[in-house]
Amino acid sequence: MTAAQTVPAPSAPRPVLPDAVLLQVAGLGKSFTLHLQGGVRLPVVANVAFELRAGECVALGGPSGSGKSSILKMVYGNYCADAGSILVADAGGPVEMVGAAPRRVLRLRRERIGYVSQFLRVIPRVPTLDVVAEPLLLSGTAPEEARRRAAELLARLNLPERLWSLPPATFSGGEQQRVNVARGFIAPLPLLLLDEPTASLDAANRQVVIELIAEKKRAGCGVLGIFHDDETRAAVADRVVDVIRFSA
Amino acid sequence: MSPSALPAITYNFAYLDEQTKRMIRRAILKAIAIPGYQVPFAGREMPMPYGWGTGGVQVTAAILGADDVLKVIDQGSDDTTNAVAIRSFFETTAGVATTTKTSAATIIQTRHRVPETPLVAGQILVYQVPIPEPLRYLEPREAETRRLHALADYGLMHVKLYEDIARHGHIATTYGYPVEVEGRYLMDPSPVPKFDNPKLSESPALQLFGAGREKRIYALPPHTRAVPLDFEDHPFEVQRFAEPCALCGAQGVYLDEVILDDAGRRMFVCSDTDFCSGRRAAGHRGVMAAPYEEPAADPAAAKAGDAP
Amino acid sequence: MSTPFEPNEEQPLLQAEGLTHYYGRRLGCRGIDLELHEGEVLAIVGESGSGKSTLLKLLSTELPPTSGQVSYRMRDGAMRDLATLSEAERRLLLRTDWGFVRQHAEEGLRMTVSAGGNVGERLMAVGWRHFGEIRDEAGDWLDRVEIARTRMDDDPRTFSGGMRQRLQIARNLVTRPRLVFMDEPTGGLDVSVQARLLDLIRSLVAEFGLAAVIVTHDLSVARLLSHRIMVMKEGEVIEAGLTDQVLDDPHAPYTQLLVSSVLAA
Known part of the structure; x- marks a missing residue:
């Protein structure tokens, strides 16, 4: 199983990225084959190409079903790409995400790429504060410090303090989403993927998220996002990449 | 009925036939060569039930010579049924001299005690062993216990002692207290009180152990160390008695x-x-x-x- | 799930090549290759009879392979073919550097020995001879797996199913193994008990940087605990990769069927 998934052989030319480019997507294609429905093939996107630079926020635009989330998930290594390349800047040089070994992907997620999904995947029994602090703990921050920063973020996102010690399983959609946002924003990772981070938030909390994204950009972070409302997108995005161009 | 009144039924000297004795002697020699190791032998049916010392009797029969002086004790006594029966068995089948005096005996067959009188070089103590396997309590599979012995994998025995302390506050094993022989084999000294354990170690006498039901022989050659297992903070201790013997006033005896x-x-x-x-x-x-x-x-x- | 570990890019901890086992003429599993690195958790999923338990037994040397080999990086750094280990070496490995948590606690515990004795056994096996220290260490581990110290001298027959599994974990982890095998560790437990156990396993795996091979038929267990997943069917691996990728974007028809068969709560 490993042979097919390892990084390119040493003889292959090493990919390079222009300065300040954190992410370069080229020729990326994805389709689903639904074996349970007689093997019907659902094309999603083809020839996706864009770049993301440090300090920049790029929004993926297009109607729902156009493949925005799929692109985000391929960049995170959550979906397999059929074709193309996703180069992610890493300390030791760019890494090809397409076909990378699972361990390589996990390390990129730990060290380079943060991801805020639409829904919080709840871990049973873990208190909210620890759910949020976990990415920091994983990158080696002391537990006290990690919890302090988690508390800071939760406070900014107006999550009532009495909820912090509870597992988020029973929280409302908006509360869970704020936990999810806090968890995604806490670690200082250079590349942040956001899948409708403000979808179930009220105006005040949406504003907090907009500020958080602006802070990430100022810190030199590259943000790739899907934003359902025009207001948020206009507030944070430097460019919009229209995914319709890549429809397969 | 006296033996002489019997018709022409004759037994070989000491009951067992010579081939059987040779087989048992080979097992004994191997046991002596590998102190503490349980040597399987082809145990014979004896004219007494299992549990009455068939293992010890076969060992005694195999080593008994015409000029030996035999003593048989059961729980320290020369006069209980088991001791009397075995003594008369050898009187009948071997015609050897018997004694109750420890110092006069060349072979002492025992059930559950080591005599108080220190043994000397040249004497042989033959133990009757009901269950030879010290690990049986925790590991019922014979194949597995043999493997554990082969690998000197004896953590299990300490688990038993741990359980003793956890449940009773001290090591509650008072008889059949396991010993490690010359740093190698774990051995069950048969159900002698742990009071007798120190007498097992470095004894000038040869000690042979015979288990009839399980058909095993093992041995402690003279001057062999047999160290009781224990914990650093719960060292092995023998029982102490608050008062001396009510009859002879002896102290420091069982x-x-x-x-x-x-x-x-x-x-x-x-x-x-x-x-x-x-x-x-x-x-x-x-x-x-x-x-x-x-x-x-x-x-x-x-x-x-x-x-x- | 992502947990911290120091990936040793050079050498895996456990490596299997062409692992095949036949029970007589019946196939157990065939041609399995895998690598497991330190701190990595691999889930093996599949239905009953898919060969996942056979594979676990082959990896853990409980069953000799018909062909193929398993190698392990020993604590001294040397990669050893497990078939060449002496029985003494193999046992030492099993009770120090490895753990095995079984679905049925009675196969993984000594049911007539107290909880403290169960945890202390490995310590005594590697030469601990101080009762007080053994007891303290066992007590620390009972704390860790959330068993009250007051139950330390009770034997596991008096424990609930969840407690027994937690005791198994303590018994196995007390020697700080680097690799733990788990065979349906949450099988047969109530859902709430399962959640607690999963959380415990998850945090211990992260805390100690354990590598683990977990056999389960429960995809949510795999998702929660594992970094990587192997899907088995009829003795062969039909799909493997990053756990969330295989579960969210399954390619093989059978994996799609498995994933779509999960009941959403």
Whole structure:
């Protein structure tokens, strides 16, 4: 199983990225084959190409079903790409995400790429504060410090303090989403993927998220996002990449 | 019925045929060569039930010579049924001399005790062993216990001792206390009280162990270390008795409790009857001893006669 | 799930090549290759009879392979073919550097020995001879797996199913193994008990940087605990990869069927 998934052989030319480019997507294609429905093939996107630079926020635009989330998930290594390349800047040089070994992907997620999904995947029994602090703990921050920063973020996102010690399983959609946002924003990772981070938030909390994204950009972070409302997108995005161009 | 009245049924010397004795001697030699290791042997049916010392009897039969002097004890006594039966068995089948005196015996077959009188070079102590496997309590599979022995993998035995301390506050194993032989094999010393454990180690006598039901022989050659297992903070200790023998006044010996009446009065007397009567013959008196009399012909009378 | 570990890019901890086992003429599993690195959790999923338990037994040397080999990086750094280990070496490995948590606690515990004795056994096996220290260490581990110290001298027959599994975990982890095998560790437990156990396993795996091979038929267990997943069917691996990728974007028809068969709560 490993042979097919390892990084390119040493003889292959090493990919390079222009300065300040954190992410370069080229020729990326994805389709689903639904074996349970007689093997019907659902094309999603083809020839996706864009770049993301440090300090920049790029929004993926297009109607729902156009493949925005799929692109985000391929960049995170959550979906397999059929074709193309996703180069992610890493300390030791760019890494090809397409076909990378699972361990390589996990390390990129730990060290380079943060991801805020639409829904919080709840871990049973873990208190909210620890759910949020976990990415920091994983990158080696002391537990006290990690919890302090988690508390800071939760406070900014107006999550009532009495909820912090509870597992988020029973929280409302908006509360869970704020936990999810806090968890995604806490670690200082250079590349942040956001899948409708403000979808179930009220105006005040949406504003907090907009500020958080602006802070990430100022810190030199590259943000790739899907934003359902025009207001948020206009507030944070430097460019919009229209995914319709890549429809397969 | 005296043996001479029997018709022409004759036994080989010491009951077992010579081929069987040779087989058992080979097992004994191997056991001596690998101290503490249980050597399987082709145990024979003996004219007594399992549990009555068939293993010890076969070992004794295999090593007995015409000029040997045999002593047989059961729980320290020369006069209990088991001891009397085995002694008369060899009187009948081998015609050897028997004795109750430890110092006079060349071979002593024992059930559950080591004599108080120190053994000397040239003597052989033959133990009757009910269950030879010290790990049986925790590991019922024979194949597995043999593997554990092969690998000297004895953590399990400490689990048992751990359980003792956890449940009773001290190591509650009071008999059959496991020993490690010369840093190698774990060995069950048969159900002797742990009081006797120190006598096993570095004894000048040869000690042979015979298990009839399980058909195993093992041995402690003379001057072999047999170290009781223990914990650093719960070291091995022998039992101590608060009072001396009520009959002979001996201290530092293993005592049996004898209930005297329905009111629960009791006395403690030497478990080793030969040792006790020897001391009394030498003039030692315990608090409940009657004035000394010459022992009756039947050794059983010695103890019975002293009981109130 | 993502947990911290120091990936040793050079050498895996456990490596299997062409692992095949036949029970007589019946196939157990065939041609399995895998690598497991330190701190990595691999889930093996599939239905009953898919060969996942056979594979676990082959990896853990409980069953000799018909062909193929398993290698392990020993604590001294040397990669050893497990078939060449002496029985003594193999046992030492099993009770120090490895753990095995079984679905049925009675196969993984000594049911007539107290909880403290169960945890202390490995310590005594590697030469601990101080009762007080053994007891303290066992007590620390009972705390860790959330068993009250007051139950330390009770034997596991008096424990609930969840407690027994937690005791198994303590018994296995007390020697700080680097690799733990788990066979349906949450099988047969109530859902709430399962959640607690999963959380415990998850945090211990992260805390100690354990590598683990977990056999389960429960995809949510795999998702929660594992970094990587192997899907088995009829003795062969039909799909493997990053756990969330295989579960969210399954390619093989059978994996799609498995994933779509999960009941959403």
